[in-house]
Amino acid sequence: MRAHLDRSGPVGITTIPGAFLLVCFIVMSFPLAAYAQGTSAASISGLVTDASGAVLPGVTVEASSPVLIEKVRSAVTDERGEYRIVELRPGTYTVAFTLGGFASFKREALELPPSFNATVNAQLRLGTIEENVTVTGASPLVDTQTVTRQTVLPKALLDAVPSAKTLLSYYALTPALQSPTNAQDVGGSKGETSSRASLHGSKQGDTKMMLDGMSFNWFEGEGSGRTFFVNALTAQEIVVDTPTGSTSAEYTSNGVVLNVIPREGGNRFSGTIFASGTNHNLQADNMSDALKNAGAITNSGTRRVYDLNAVFAGPIVADKLWFMTAHRRWGRQERVANLFHDLVLNDPFFTPADGTNGRP
Known part of the structure; x- marks a missing residue:
């Protein structure tokens, strides 16, 4: 894209999109520590003591994980021996303590998992820096700081x-879920x-839909509809x-909240291709004599x-710098009983598909 600047007059119209793309590229070039902000982010906290x-x-x-673009996110315990690492992407982590x-x-x-606070406490014993204590078979973690109830659908299940x-x-x-x-x-x-x-x-009117913690419901009526359709194939979870009466106050309602956690790029290339389709030839016909006699x-x-x-x-x-790109073409066409397409609109007569005159 070519950017043009006329110094003798106002900025040329091609400068605006060029500058905008340049700013976006610069911003994306930095690993943002707060990229996972929102209700989908997880955290790790705990207490460190000696023997x-x-x-x-x-x-x-x-805290290190392949899902972090910066690979490692760190914190230092305070005077009470407590620490907290926030805004973590869902995934598998390794937590290391050194002093x-x-x-x-x-x-x-x-x-x-998303929206989970993991409590990981550690007890360090005296020794040289070369000594290491690794725990791999610990009991499952329980989030003791969150009272919400969730169902997580992982990518393995979705695939x-x-x-x-x-x-x-x-x-x-x-x-x-109904x-x-x-x-x-x-x-x-x-x-x-x-x-x-x-x-x-x-x-049902309290349903909220989110993309990584950001709502994409519209604000008309009850505010539970949508005109933006998320590509569900891009979901990681x-x-x-x-x-349950204890839903996060960030949701502004106490209905079902569906949060799509999107995939990200990584240090290896990956891809998914999906195709599906059907038509009326694969559907049974339940047109009975009773329906025909009723005028259907x-x-x-x-x-x-x-x-x-x-x-x-x-x-x-x-x-x-990672990338993730998704491309989709979808559609559906349904037929409603005794409802036909009018070839000529805004006139008092019905003109069916064969071009003959219909009833007013």
């Missing part, structure tokens, strides 16, 4: 289930559509918050549903 139980200030705590004069301590294979890659089809993977009867997706027969959900008696000419049904989707990700600069 006698006395707190240890000044201990360096490092001069003490043997280092390491906790491996720490799984962090394995033979269903459409839409948010509506993922409703069926959440226990007790969608309207006119929005039931059976084997991908419905296609992409906007639908609300209810769980444990919550209002999908988190469904259960309305056609019945409701699916004419066609298609979804072509591709996601690619990888490094531009290793450990510094």
